[in-house]
Amino acid sequence: MMEMFVRQNQELAFRIIEDEAIILTPQDGMLHNLxxxxxxxxxxxxxxxxxxDIVTSIVEEFAVKDDIARRDAIRFIEDLAxxxxxxxxxxxxx
Amino acid sequence: MAKEYNLILSLGKVPxxxxxxxxxxxxxxxxxxxxxITTGVSPxxxxxxxLDKDIENINPYTFGNPHKTxxxxxxxxxxxxxxxxxxxxxxxxxxxxxxxxxxxxxTYLYLRFIVxxxxxxxxxxxxxxxxVARDGASxxxxxxxxxGKSTVARLSANYRILSDDFSIVRKIGAQFCCFGSPFxxxxxxxxxxxxxxxxxxxxxxxxxxxxVYLRRLxxxxxxxxxxxxxxxxxxxxxTNKRIxxxxxxxxxxVKVNSLHFKPDNSFWRAIENDGDVx
Numbered sequence: 241m242m243e244m245f246v247r248q249n250q251e252l253a254f255r256i257i258e259d260e261a262i263i264l265t266p267q268d269g270m271l272h273n274l275x276x277x278x279x280x281x282x283x284x285x286x287x288x289x290x291x292x293d294i295v296t297s298i299v300e301e302f303a304v305k306d307d308i309a310r311r312d313a314i315r316f317i318e319d320l321a322x323x324x325x326x327x328x329x330x331x332x333x334x
Numbered sequence: 335m336a337k338e339y340n341l342i343l344s345l346g347k348v349p350x351x352x353x354x355x356x357x358x359x360x361x362x363x364x365x366x367x368x369x370x371i372t373t374g375v376s377p378x379x380x381x382x383x384x385l386d387k388d389i390e391n392i393n394p395y396t397f398g399n400p401h402k403t404x405x406x407x408x409x410x411x412x413x414x415x416x417x418x419x420x421x422x423x424x425x426x427x428x429x430x431x432x433x434x435x436x437x438x439x440x441t442y443l444y445l446r447f448i449v450x451x452x453x454x455x456x457x458x459x460x461x462x463x464x465x466v467a468r469d470g471a472s473x474x475x476x477x478x479x480x481x482g483k484s485t486v487a488r489l490s491a492n493y494r495i496l497s498d499d500f501s502i503v504r505k506i507g508a509q510f511c512c513f514g515s516p517f518x519x520x521x522x523x524x525x526x527x528x529x530x531x532x533x534x535x536x537x538x539x540x541x542x543x544x545x546v547y548l549r550r551l552x553x554x555x556x557x558x559x560x561x562x563x564x565x566x567x568x569x570x571x572x573t574n575k576r577i578x579x580x581x582x583x584x585x586x587x588v589k590v591n592s593l594h595f596k597p598d599n600s601f602w603r604a605i606e607n608d609g610d611v612x
Contacts, residue, residue, distance in 0.1 A: 253574035255582045257554040262561065264574045269566045273558050 244328045246294060246317060247287030252325060256283065263325055272325060277302060278316045285326050287333025291317055344372040345449055346458055346502035346513040347531070351377035352441070356385040359436055366438045370516050379448060382431040389418060389435035405447070407569045414447050416440060423448055446500060446517045450565035454576040458504035460565040463537075465501035465512045467494040472512035472532040473605065474501060475593070476563040477540035482595065484519055486540065489599045500565070503584075509533045510584050536589040536605065539563075543594035546604050556590030557581050 254263040261274040261282050274282060277298065284294045294317065299309040320326040339360040340353035349372060354360050360383075364371065406413040412423040419440035421432035430448060434440035450460040463476040464483040468490075475486045487498035500517035503510055511531030539551070539559050551559065560581045566574065591608070595601040 251571040253571065253576075253578040255557065255578055257557055257582070258552060260554050262554070262558050262578070264561065264566065264578050266569055266571045266574050269569065269574075271558065271561055 241314075241328075242290065242292040242295070244291050244330055245287055245332045246285045246289065246291055246321070247327050247329070247333050248282060248285050249324055249327050254282075265324060267324065272323065274320075277312070278320065281313060281316050282320065282325065285320075287329070291328075341367075342372050342375060342377050343367055343370045343445075343516075344375075345370060345445070345515070346453060346504050348379065348449070348452060348456065349375045349377045350379045350381060350445065350448070352381050352383060354383035354385065356383070356436070359383055359385055359441075362436070362438055363441055366442075367516055369514065379428045379430070379452060381445070381448070382429075383441065384431060384433045385436060386433050387436065389433070405567055405569075412447075412451065414444065416443050419444060421447075423451065425451065428452070442517065446565075447567065449502065449517075450567050451573070453502065453504065454573045454580065456504065457576075457580060458502065459577055459580060460515075460517070461501050461503055461560075462499070462563045462565065463501045464498045465496035465515070466490045467496055467512075467532050470532065471535040472496065473535055474503075474512060474537045475540055476537060476559075481540040482542050482597075483540065485597055486595075486601070489597070490602070503534065504531060505580065505583070506531055508587075510588055534588050536591060536608070537584075538591050538593035538601075538605070541592055541594045542597070544596065545594055546596055546600045547594050548604050548608055549592040549594070551590045551592060553585050556585040560585060560590060 251266050252263050254261055256279060259276040259279060261279040263272040280298060281294055284297055295310050295313040298313045299306050317326060321328050336355045338353050338355055339357050340351055341360060341364050343350045352363055404415045410425060414421050419432055419434035421430060421444045423430035432444045453459050461476060463474045464487045466473045475483055477483060484498050487495050496512055497515035497518055499519040500515055502513040502515045512534050513531045537560060564577060566577060593601060
């Protein structure tokens with residue numbers, strides 16, 4: 241899983257305000273409000289980064305203990321993918 | 335060919351034609367929506383009302399349960415079904431039709447649905463909000479059911495109430511303005527049609543309390559709370575992007591406050607003391 245590429249769902253409507261993303265998903269009209277860590281993950285998900293790259297960035301940027309940060313970051317990515325905010329792919333975005 | 339009867343409404347400056355072969359339903363709507371009827375303009379949206387007397391007639395001054403409305407979108411077109419009507423809307427041609435019983439309420443609900451889909455295309459949105467006109471400006475009071483929207487409307491009887499349930503907002507030039515809306519909590523001849531709209535002085539998110547005070551919300555929280563109160567039905571990515579963009583712009587121009595209030599009109603003093611800075 242760590243080798244997979246991750247990108248934002250292109251159908252989303254969102255704004256990042258005061259380090260928190262507000263996202264509207266079109267399929268269900270649901271509003272999502274992400275905390276700063278999840279927002280940073282969302283920002284980093286440009287389709288050319290692998291999950292392991294994003295996890296490394298989060299560990300560095302938020303200066304938290306490596307193992308806890310890795311576990312939380314992976315959990316966030318799984319959660320965001322489950323909610324269709326992020327899309328996982330084995331190939332990078334063109 | 336059967337004769338057709340019609341009228342044109344102005345809803346947030348959007349001309350909407352209602353047409354039917356039933357004279358009685360058009361006359362019923364003409365009475366109920368008399369404050370919103372306009373003439374001498376070409377309709378932007380055309381709605382055909384088909385009367386089906388087999389559909390249960392309901393009290394025209396009762397909504398029933400609007401939350402039972404179901405919306406389906408297929409190939410860009412909408413199908414909407416409520417407990418007393420079913421309708422279609424084709425966004426490309428801006429035409430729709432509704433099959434309903436001989437009552438006002440189904441038309442109201444269907445129109446509310448159409449307006450919420452169309453407004454984002456013209457820099458607007460439908461917001462779950464009481465709106466009050468006062469001294470050349472408008473004030474929006476939002477919140478979930480039972481938060482006090484109708485109470486605020488009742489306590490503001492000295493001013494013009496634009497709606498006590500769903501308000502029409504549009505960006506006109508650089509300003510966000512509120513227009514009168516026929517979409518009230520109960521179907522009744524309420525609401526005033528403001529041809530030009532009134533600049534919105536503030537959005538107040540209602541919280542019943544023992545004290546009266548305002549708490550200014552940051553842009554992030556304000557945008558989130560605003561979006562929670564906007565009717566988002568389209569299921570369309572482009573429309574949703576417009577709505578989120580408008581909400582972001584709105585909170586950059588209009589103050590958003592949490593309004594803690596008691597069931598008296600002292601909240602107006604708190605609003606007055608908050609000043610005019612937007």
